[in-house]
Amino acid sequence: xxxxxxxxxxxxxxxxxxxxxxxxxxxxxxxxxxxxxxxxxxxxxxxxxxxxxxxxxxxxxxxxxxxxxxxxxxxxxxxxxxxxxxxxxxxxxxxxxxxxxxxxxxxxxxxxxxxx
Amino acid sequence: xxxxxxxxxxxxxxxxxxxxxxxxxxxxxxxxxxxxxxxxxxxxxxxxxxxxxxxxxxxxxxxxxxxxxxxxxxxxxxxxxxxxxxxxxxxxxxxxxxxxxxxxxxxxxxxxxxxx
Numbered sequence: 751x752x753x754x755x756x757x758x759x760x761x762x763x764x765x766x767x768x769x770x771x772x773x774x775x776x777x778x779x780x781x782x783x784x785x786x787x788x789x790x791x792x793x794x795x796x797x798x799x800x801x802x803x804x805x806x807x808x809x810x811x812x813x814x815x816x817x818x819x820x821x822x823x824x825x826x827x828x829x830x831x832x833x834x835x836x837x838x839x840x841x842x843x844x845x846x847x848x849x850x851x852x853x854x855x856x857x858x859x860x861x862x863x864x865x866x
Numbered sequence: 867x868x869x870x871x872x873x874x875x876x877x878x879x880x881x882x883x884x885x886x887x888x889x890x891x892x893x894x895x896x897x898x899x900x901x902x903x904x905x906x907x908x909x910x911x912x913x914x915x916x917x918x919x920x921x922x923x924x925x926x927x928x929x930x931x932x933x934x935x936x937x938x939x940x941x942x943x944x945x946x947x948x949x950x951x952x953x954x955x956x957x958x959x960x961x962x963x964x965x966x967x968x969x970x971x972x973x974x975x976x977x978x979x980x981x982x
Contacts, residue, residue, distance in 0.1 A: 754909075783969065793910070793953070795969040806969060841909050855900070855970060857909040 754858035756842050762864045769829040771861045775844030782825045783843040783855065784817055793841065799825060832865045868893045872954050872973035879944055879980050887939040887976045889954030899937050900970060901930050902953040910953055944980045951975040
């Protein structure tokens with residue numbers, strides 16, 4: 751877990767504000783995934799990115815949520831105009847390669863978002 | 867749609883009392899089945915990846931096995947420090963059309979408590 755770095759670990763936002771969550775993948779990893787864990791629910795896939803590319807965003811809510819993984823710097827999950835239902839743990843994961851070859855997906859420690 | 871069901875939802879064991887956790891799955895072509903351990907307030911910690919029916923992997927007191935429909939996580943002589951939520955997830959093979967299947971579909975988890 752220590753290899754995938756997420757910040758902030760805890761974030762409190764008022765309704766209507768923006769939340770930005772950052773993720774630096776493990777060294778040598780070029781594939782990043784974001785998952786959300788709502789209270790009393792399992793981990794749900796949100797988005798899969800490679801550098802400068804969104805590969806699969808089938809789990810992303812249609813509005814207010816966006817993700818990027820620029821050529822330089824961490825991956826960012828951005829939530830605009832947060833609502834109380836966005837309160838959750840957001841986990842970033844990374845892998846050295848995509849699905850085409852055997853790979854292990856490692857998770858970070860998570861960012862806990864609380865909307866008040 | 868890929869589905870993962872874990873049972874039991876919660877399991878209480880005495881220290882040294884061996885048992886098994888079950889993960890049943892349906893997936894459109896299995897690329898890999900993953901087991902993770904998650905402690906409260908932490909991210910999922912990778913344990914195993916299994917790729918084909920009949921495969922087995924071991925790590926300390928844990929042993930994971932895989933059939934075409936389910937996976938078992940066997941815990942031999944557990945200790946209190948094995949207490950955690952154990953998560954199972956499947957990764958589907960690449961489908962027609964080139965859509966990425968890098969994502970994992972998780973079960974709800976089994977909460978394991980080992981009493982001294």
